[in-house]
Amino acid sequence: MDPHTTVDDAPTGDDVGGELPGRPRRPALSTLQRASAPGSDKPPTIYDVAKAAGVSHQTVTRYLRGYEGIRPATRERVVAALEELDYRPNLTARSLTTGRSHRIGALTHEIDKHGPSNIAQGAAAAARRAGYVLDIFTLDMSDPRSIRDTLKMLRQHDLAGILALTSTDEMTRAIEAAKFTVPVYLGGEPDETPTEHSELTGIGFPALVDHLAGLGHRSFLHIAGPATWPAARNRTQAYEDAVAARGLRSAGVLPGDWTARSGHDAVAALGEDLGATAIVAANDQMALGAMLALRRRGLSVPGDVSVTGVDDIPDAAYFAPPLTTLRVDFAAQGRNIVDGLLAQIDGRPPVRSITPHSELVVRESTGPVPAA
């Protein structure tokens, strides 16, 4: 917002007025008297609990931290006081003093899309189970300055770690440039080396191509996702590997951007002869668009051309025709990302057990190759 200084939080900040308002300080009381009046709206602190229990605040802390060496009688009084006051630790204060936080910054863009939002869902659930909270930061990938600003802002939020729910090359670069001091974990699908393909995202493509080959298809078209997404590259690579490994023919890779529109336009732009009897789209939306484009060309699915997707979004089973696709468990991916980050935070060995169950779901959009 303020191009000529890096300290953009200064006088241009949100809470900066001439008035320096602030909340009224609580009247100065000695530490001993300041216990909350019962009806006080302020949540109780360990000092309140300590006073109620007739012990020192440190004893309360010890109990809370799980320290064993507390005499049963004392412990009981503490427990009773905690319960009576319904004490909940103030995590802000705790973070300040321990230097550890329980927040994970989740970078995302296009969270409105099926994959990212389900990854977020899974990640949020996994984080919560581990006692963490996900702070969502949406990046505007179209504006490099805004990305830098957002990433800079992350630094003041004392996060336990940062993860990218979905990674694109731009995001990867921006994150590397930001040089975070906390652990960073790049999620989504990482780039894979060829040998790993068969175990990872590629797991489904062999099955998918086998399915099509079993129906007599010999020549295929692929509609790819945007090349800046590792996930898209992986899928394209897996497609090409699977086709080549079976001695079949790929008639081409059409560029797409995950949207139904791009799938439609890619097919609409093809010449008279498709050169293939089956279209393997890198996600369900593009498959949907492709099917519409085929129909508009007067071709029937699967009568003339078979079409497949990837993801198995809930709607895919109700497309016209219902879509044959590879089911991807995004929630599991989200969990995996969080697990990976937490391992890094705790200094445990990286888990890296990403096995996105990519399962073939056969529906009506694939059928026998036409008699020609």
Add this chain to the structure above:
Amino acid sequence: MDPHTTVDDAPTGDDVGGELPGRPRRPALSTLQRASAPGSDKPPTIYDVAKAAGVSHQTVTRYLRGYEGIRPATRERVVAALEELDYRPNLTARSLTTGRSHRIGALTHEIDKHGPSNIAQGAAAAARRAGYVLDIFTLDMSDPRSIRDTLKMLRQHDLAGILALTSTDEMTRAIEAAKFTVPVYLGGEPDETPTEHSELTGIGFPALVDHLAGLGHRSFLHIAGPATWPAARNRTQAYEDAVAARGLRSAGVLPGDWTARSGHDAVAALGEDLGATAIVAANDQMALGAMLALRRRGLSVPGDVSVTGVDDIPDAAYFAPPLTTLRVDFAAQGRNIVDGLLAQIDGRPPVRSITPHSELVVRESTGPVPAA
């Protein structure tokens, strides 16, 4: 997790081991010497900045808070020091002392659905613009205990406010029961009184019904969303009002749950005679399912039956046939929710300017009533 005590953070907590690890304390130095060594990995504090500028830390704070009465020469030194050290305020410490935080707790469930995730997207963007961060808390609506636990947990996170991205009756009840001390804002679509319909979600239904009536349709079926969602009730109500106001006939309201499956099953379960020539679904997914069910009955869309949705999800333009629907701007809804909450936080008058541009988008799923 621990049913017999409300203080479930105690010895069962995540970071509680016998060891009481904690990070190593920084060696005890006097306040004056503890300035960060240049290569220190700890971010600079106002004390570091103050030392670098040769002023007291309070002067630095004053500058940061926008205080005017600083002599230009002093101010310059502070600015220079801030820039040199690339200082960023520690928001945790700031929150602790001010008692104000800049985090908003966003409650959600089913964030994987189009509406909720786009609302989240808009809300996150709006929050960030206002200097806030969205903490996402996903509720497992199927487990009342887990809901209570989650809501309790919110209390220790010192949030500036809490908002429900989408509201269902269960969520509303749970939130009311939690008795938060911070502002709470229920988003999604609130229940509306009949008079407001025409200005709110209802805005599109008159246009939609006009469109269908103009094509000759006189009798309609509605596929509703789950009755526990205010948004679903609003849409059903708006549908019924619009139909009744035109002297047309509603042949029935079928229950759905937002999914394509429910739309499909609702139509599949109908008797031989639909009793209507147009189906108005409460969202696009259910419309999609309905279209498939119609086709399986041997009915063509729009030849025999016209179908409409609500939302205009990106895929809707590529359904077979492309869907006539009401476009809803969920991102704007998200922004509105955040604005409403921020107004409440700041004690400003409630804005309540929810005008979800619900715009009719005519595509190919609606057509003239069949000649009979």
Add this chain to the structure above:
DNA sequence: TATCGGATTGTTGCCGGTAACATGGCGGTG
């Protein structure tokens, strides 16, 4: 029964920032 040592518990100080209060310096006035 006095002493010793580990087990318990209390006291003090710090995290990084902000607010209240205190102080030094300057100019203006009588």
Add this chain to the structure above:
DNA sequence: CACCGCCATGTTACCGGCAACAATCCGATA
């Protein structure tokens, strides 16, 4: 030229929790 008052800045205290260190307490041993 002394005094007053305001301006600019410094000093101290505190938010709520945690940890180092200090001070008790208790039982067991000599």
